[in-house]
Amino acid sequence: MTNNAAYSRLNPHMAGVRRVDYAALQDRIDAGYLMLGWADPFFPDPCLPEHVIAAAKATLDEGGAHYSLPIGSPQLRRTIAGKLARVNGMSIDPDRELIVTPGSDTGLWQAMQVVISPGDEVLNPVPSYPSNVRNVELMGGVNVPVPLDAERDFALDLDALRQRITPSSKLIVLTQPNNPTGTVHDRATLEALAKIVIDHDLLVVVDQAFEDVIYDGREFVTFATLPGMRERTITVFSLSKGMAMSGFRIGYTVAAPEIMAIMHGTAVNILGAANTAAQAAAVAALQAPSFVDGYRRTFAARRKLATEIFANVPGVRFSAPQAGLMLWLDTSSLGNSRDVADHIAQKARIIVHPGENFGGIGSGYIRIMLSALRDDIAFADALRRTADCLGSFDPQN
Incomplete structure (x- = not known):
């Protein structure tokens, strides 16, 4: 330079x-x-599939060159709420607990920015998606790596996590399933993690981008559905992976109303509005996901x-x-x-x-x-x- x-x-x-x-x-x-x-x-x-592409084209023909609401179109938010109830076991208010983002990367940034102040320690089980580490550093937080257990298919090492908690710890960033290892953290591990979160008054950001592809009939648990975690968890989802919609740049974030109020209030500053035609394509994909x-x-x-x-x-x-x-x-x-x-x-x-x-x-x-x-x-x-x-x-x- x-x-x-x-x-x-x-x-x-x-x-x-x-x-x-x-x-x-x-x-x-x-x-x-x-x-x-x-x-x-x-x-x-x-x-x-053609129905997804056709939805984007039709929206452009019908006035889709204009902004949607900064938090996402009402139709897409209602459609996502239906998916969350059907797939994730989450019953949410699409007006108060959900925001549509231009991809999950911006969703992760906003979710962490809501929580992290300079000097806050963030527990980051690694290996992990690079942005989940870099974002902490860019916000002035202190990244605290927690090694996953390579001998157990990169399972979460709860003892290693406990040992790294200090009075400055504020947040855990969890990829579930893990990127890059492909590990699915099981229910017993996540329930034990939830107890640690409550005992130490922590918050959790969950990067759930790869939730759509789970192998061998393995149970997949959405962390926010565990007892006491709804109000402590910000969950970031993506349509880029399982639905192969990377170029449309559509993600969404779910959090308790008190947290989401801040995310709604900063939507214009951090996110802008997601692409209007892409949102229409997302509605079509979520309504007919076969x-x-x-x-x-x-x-x-x-x-x-x-x-x-x-x-x-x-x-x-x-x-x-x-x-x-x-x-x-x-x-x-x-x-x-x-x-x-x-x-x-x-x-x-x-x-x-x-x-x-x-x-x-x-x-x-x-x-x-x-x-x-x-x-x-x-x-x-x-x-x-x-x-x-x-x-x-x-x-x-």
């Missing part, structure tokens, strides 16, 4: 932010590199294929994900995650996500998405090419 004195006036919490070379990434995409790193289902191929069943079958088949392929790669360890669209590979015996990812990009023209971005022990892992490409044969070929690169990786060259 230049030595211009004006830069000394920047927010000091931004000092550690590194430039991301998005131009170079776009060059690789334009050159035909395959993206197995993005959590963008079926990228770059068409995937959405297409998601096909996506689930695709992801389950790819999970099975990926575990078979990578089980034969020397030096690579993993557990089959319990949920989500990703495979979290332990490549620590091969080398640093960025070196491994660079090798795959150079040799196979495939981009995976270096684990170091996810915090904790991530520097020894890479994340591979099971959702890229619409064609299953092309996807299988990409997996095999990635596995071949891992099998031939030599950290000395």
